[in-house]
Amino acid sequence: MTAVAQRRSLPGFGLTMGLTITWLSLMILIPLAGLFVKTAELSFAEFWSTVTAPRTLHALKISFGLAFAAACVNLVAGLVIVWALVRYRFPGRRIFDAIVDIPFALPTAVAGIALTTLFAQKGWLGAPLAALGIKVAFTPLGIFLAMIFIGIPFVVRTVQPVLLDLDTELEEAAECLGASRWQTIWRVILPSLTPALLTGFALAFARAVGEYGSVIFIAGNLPNVSEIAPLLIVIRLSEFRYADATAIAVVMLIFSFLIIFVLNRIQHWAQSRSLATA
Template identity: 60%
Template structure:
């Protein structure tokens, strides 16, 4: 009929939004709400004494510090790896590109055992570092290395498509106008990559906070020193202290959400500035 609005093959906005909200509620919102409801069984004094316990605070410090440091390292070297894979051609490029995804496919427990075997005092690398006074396994350094291993693909796979879509003519024009290549990278290339780089960092950071399998072996699990928060939550669950476990998890969830929200705001502002320029 003339003038009638054409019908879409896919469902309309209302139906799509309904399915989206239903799916998110079942998969994300309801499980998260259960954390809040279970924690509500504790009084405020019980909740506060649980989450401010010295052992709990130490686990937060270990988890957040190592995840943040691993995210920073991955942001730098993930950008470098993505740059090499996109901008250069060399023998074995496809093999290296495939190896980037190995932490996704490898069971985290296998990764943890392998890293512990390598960096233990009697391991291949640990035996070299031990006489130098560098202890990797059973220390925060080992935890950071494990989180770097599992978080690297997030940065590489986030930055790589943006690099592939970037127009080289802009860089060439900047060089022809007299800008040094390093200056071109800082002023032209990096601002375009920064939103994707922040996203990769946020994903690696969030994965690192909740990582358990690859860390539990190499950390040594020493309370107040190398004990991570996910392990402490598991310990609470094994003791049937479900309210205490959810209280610790709630703090971890809130702090993680605030960090991700801050990163998303920075990303939004950078995108807005790029569009306005």
């Protein structure tokens, strides 16, 4: 048994694991630990006062609330886009497939300027919306649209390879057994895609929560109106209130970790259930 296990082990496991732990420590764990060390300079009363200030709570609500809403929209829209790109053949499909990656390659500042220009009150889309009484730029709605823009590729690129590998014979078998199209989608396709969908949702949410460059241009950055938490951290740093900035960052880190942890557990459960029913 031991000899078999040794033969199955990858060569150089000790070296690669050591390098992995060292790299993760230098790039992730130590910088994050620095946040907690700097925040420890505040007393508990000062920390609580900082993170429960009305301006801080509103900024956190804007960042997490809109990021979650944008990730939900991207979950549905991403699934529709993936389905069209994978299951249908139409002129320009490869071009549309490449367009999905534009938010990946586009600098965030450029994306923010483009969205602001488009949705400003005199912009191509902002003007007709303003005529209807809908203001997008410099409002939470603008932040919401920017978060959707930067998050959609994460869902598409996570689900696309899974749908490509999904055997269409399962769908044909379900139809032969009398299942309707919607029953096939709900009972055959979606259970197989659920782990990938949850992964894409988590990635889109995480990116939206921490997004800065593409959001600040269209947000307007008005305190208690359209100010995001990352911007508030930058403001505290510019005021040389470093401990206050790290306190807000610690709260964002903890909440983000808890949400992603819960999503990962749900993903693991969905994957285990999918394998058990396969």
